[in-house]
Amino acid sequence: MAVLPILTGEKIPILRRKSQHVKGVTKEITKLIADMEDTLIHAEGLGLAAPQVGSPLSLCLARIGNRTIALINAEITWQSHETDAMEEGCLSLPGILVTVSRPTSIIVQYTDTKGKMQERSLSDLDARVVQHEIDHLNGILIIDYMLPHSGKNQTVMKI
Numbered sequence: 001m002a003v004l005p006i007l008t009g010e011k012i013p014i015l016r017r018k019s020q021h022v023k024g025v026t027k028e029i030t031k032l033i034a035d036m037e038d039t040l041i042h043a044e045g046l047g048l049a050a051p052q053v054g055s056p057l058s059l060c061l062a063r064i065g066n067r068t069i070a071l072i073n074a075e076i077t078w079q080s081h082e083t084d085a086m087e088e089g090c091l092s093l094p095g096i097l098v099t100v101s102r103p104t105s106i107i108v109q110y111t112d113t114k115g116k117m118q119e120r121s122l123s124d125l126d127a128r129v130v131q132h133e134i135d136h137l138n139g140i141l142i143i144d145y146m147l148p149h150s151g152k153n154q155t156v157m158k159i
């Protein structure tokens with residue numbers, strides 16, 4: 001297990017590309033997940049996507065409750081009409097905070113570390129963290145949401 005360097009900067013090509021479907025939970029994938037867990041704990045973040053550590057794969061971690069879950073090939077299959085705005089940071093964009101409006105609740109489908117399909121219903125901060133990570137898997141960064149400041153809900157978080 002190892003703490004991996006986190007890529008930073010909006011111009012890093014891998015942070016702007018759509019990630020690649022993971023075909024199976026191989027030993028390499030299990031190792032990458034373990035290393036990403038170490039990296040996330042070290043960075044004291046709420047989530048981490050594989051492109052942030054230089055991997056092109058569709059894989060991310062999210063802190064849900066007080067557990068870290070790994071989501072492979074995650075896809076949002078439902079989102080609420082209700083949205084919520086909150087200031088977000090990003091481990092790949094140090095020092096930048098952007099107020100991002102996102103659906104309050106989502107349903108996400110993904111493959112777990114045992115290769116089993118899972119479906120979870122998430123809301124509030126849990127839903128926000130997973131949406132932020134899935135954005136990374138689609139090459140989207142918080143700076144893409146820059147809008148005139150809403151002034152609402154100024155809670156600061158690192159994802």
Ligand code: ZN
Pocket residue numbers: 089090091092132136159
């Ligand atoms: Zn991020």
